[in-house]
Amino acid sequence: MPKVSSVTVPYASYLRVYEPLAAFPEPERSHWERYAQRRERPSYQDELRRSLADLLPTPPVPVPVHESDDAFVIETDGVVCVCPWRTRLRGWQALDELPGRLPTPVLDAVLPPVVRRQSAADYERWLARNPDARPWIRTSTWQIPLNWFVLVSDEEREYGKGAEDRAEGEAPVLRYRTPMVQARRRVARALRTLRDTMDEGPLIDGLVDVGRWLEEFHPRSFVELDYGGLVHALSAEDLDGDHSAADVAEGIEALRRGDGDGAEAAYARLMERWRAVRDRQFAN
Numbered sequence: 001m002p003k004v005s006s007v008t009v010p011y012a013s014y015l016r017v018y019e020p021l022a023a024f025p026e027p028e029r030s031h032w033e034r035y036a037q038r039r040e041r042p043s044y045q046d047e048l049r050r051s052l053a054d055l056l057p058t059p060p061v062p063v064p065v066h067e068s069d070d071a072f073v074i075e076t077d078g079v080v081c082v083c084p085w086r087t088r089l090r091g092w093q094a095l096d097e098l099p100g101r102l103p104t105p106v107l108d109a110v111l112p113p114v115v116r117r118q119s120a121a122d123y124e125r126w127l128a129r130n131p132d133a134r135p136w137i138r139t140s141t142w143q144i145p146l147n148w149f150v151l152v153s154d155e156e157r158e159y160g161k162g163a164e165d166r167a168e169g170e171a172p173v174l175r176y177r178t179p180m181v182q183a184r185r186r187v188a189r190a191l192r193t194l195r196d197t198m199d200e201g202p203l204i205d206g207l208v209d210v211g212r213w214l215e216e217f218h219p220r221s222f223v224e225l226d227y228g229g230l231v232h233a234l235s236a237e238d239l240d241g242d243h244s245a246a247d248v249a250e251g252i253e254a255l256r257r258g259d260g261d262g263a264e265a266a267y268a269r270l271m272e273r274w275r276a277v278r279d280r281q282f283a284n
Contacts, residue, residue, distance in 0.1 A: 001169045007115045009269050011141060011227050011229045011230055011232065011233045011258075011280075011281075012044075012048070012139050012140065012141050012228050012230070013139070013140050013141075013143070013144045013225075013226065013227050013228045013229070013230050014044065014136070014138065014139055014140075014224075014225075014226045014228050015139075015140075015148050015210070015223070015224070015225055015226075016072060016083045016138075016149075016223070016226065017073065017083060017136045017137075017139040017180070017214070017217045017221050017222070017223055017225040018073075018074050018082060018083045018136075018221055018222045018223075018224065019081055019082065019083070019136070019217055019223075020079050020080070020081050020218055020220050021033055021036075021080055021081075021082065021222065022151070023217070023218035023221070028058060028119060028147065031069065031284060032071060032080075032082045032084075033080070033117045034069075035069075035071060035073070035082070036073045036075075036080045041069055041070065041071075041072075041073065044072075044226075044228060044229075045229075047068070047070070047085060048229075050056045050064075050087075051064075051087065051091070055110070055111075055155050058109060059112065059114075059115050060110070060115060062090045062091065062095055062111050062115060062116070062119050062279055063091035063092050063119050063123075063180060064087055064090055064091060065120070066088070066104065067086065067087070067088040067089070068071055068084075068085040068086065068087040070084075070085045070086065070087075071083055071084045071085055072085075074177075074222065074224075076222065079220075081221065081222055083136045083137060083224075084136050085136075085137065086135050086136060086137070089133055089135055090135050090137060090139065092119065092122075092123040092126075092251040093135065094139070095111075095116065095119055095123075096120075096122070096123075098116075100110070135215065136217075138210075138213070141281075142230075142233075142277060142278050142280070142281045143274055143277060143278055144225070144227070144230070144244070144274070145206055145210075146203065146206075146244075146248060146270065147203065147206040147207040147209075147210050147248075148225050148246045148247055149187055149225070149244050149248040149249075150187060150190045150207060150249075150252070151176075151187065151210070151211075151214075151217065151223055151225065151245075152176035152177075152178050152184075152186075152223070152225050153176075153178070153185070153186075153245060154243055154245050154246035154249070156177060156178050156245075157174075157175075157176055157197055157245065158173065158174070158175050158176065158177070158278070159172070159174050159239065159240065159241070160172060160173040160174075161236060161239075161240075166199035167270060168178065171231060171232065172231045172236065172239055173226075173227075174226075174227040174230075174231055174239055174242065175224060175226040175227060176224065176225045176245060177222055177223070177224045177225075178222065178224075179220075179221075179222055179223075179225050180214065180217060180218070180219055180220065180221040180222060180223055181219060183223040184211070184214055184215070186228070187207060187210065187211040187214065188211070189208060190252050191204065191207055191208065191211065191254075193252050193255050193256045194252070194255070196256075197256070197258075198255070215255065225245075225248050227239075230277065233275065233277060233280050238273075242273065243256050244274075247266045247268070247269050247270050248270065249263055250262070250266045251263045251267050251270070252268030254266060
């Protein structure tokens, strides 16, 4: 995929699943096997730039006409795993969520109702032919849902500071990567604790949802939580001190022990950290 521009596009974070090649049927498996051998592959920034460029024409193109044949690739212990982009499917799903996130006049200005109706009709027809379709990537803007941090541990945290001058060199990277079996086990343990100690609510509902999503993938997959473009909204000091997965784990463990004060302290640290990030969305 050619780059649309070199402009950095913030501020999205990602939860990705990488499945081993054996999880894919032919001919898709052979496609990903050949794809993994490429020396150069596009980045998540390339995908974002392309999507934003599609909104510039009149009328805008909210969802790609054709599905992406790109993926993220990792190799662990000699096993190649891929995370297909599925940009078209994710675009349809994101379009479904927009009415609850933007005021109607703003939404109508960016994506006219006739364009949204046509895209919704296209999605409905496609879904009828592909009822089991699911994305390998979940995206969140200006935050990372707390339930994502349940899947990983602080020991799996990878932080690369990048270049001293971000404008001139490589951007920082902050991510976690864990085997699927560990992610599923952490979800189950956290749900037991939360259901024993609090009423049903958004935190439990979100964790149930992400747990069900993980069950759809090969058991030898890997789960990656990537701060993505959020690294451009945070200072090097903030990134270095961000141990949100440890705070979430500490809070859940405190609940399990019946330590309400400890759980409240961990939750307060998380809220203070992520409120500061979300507030930047509305800054000039």
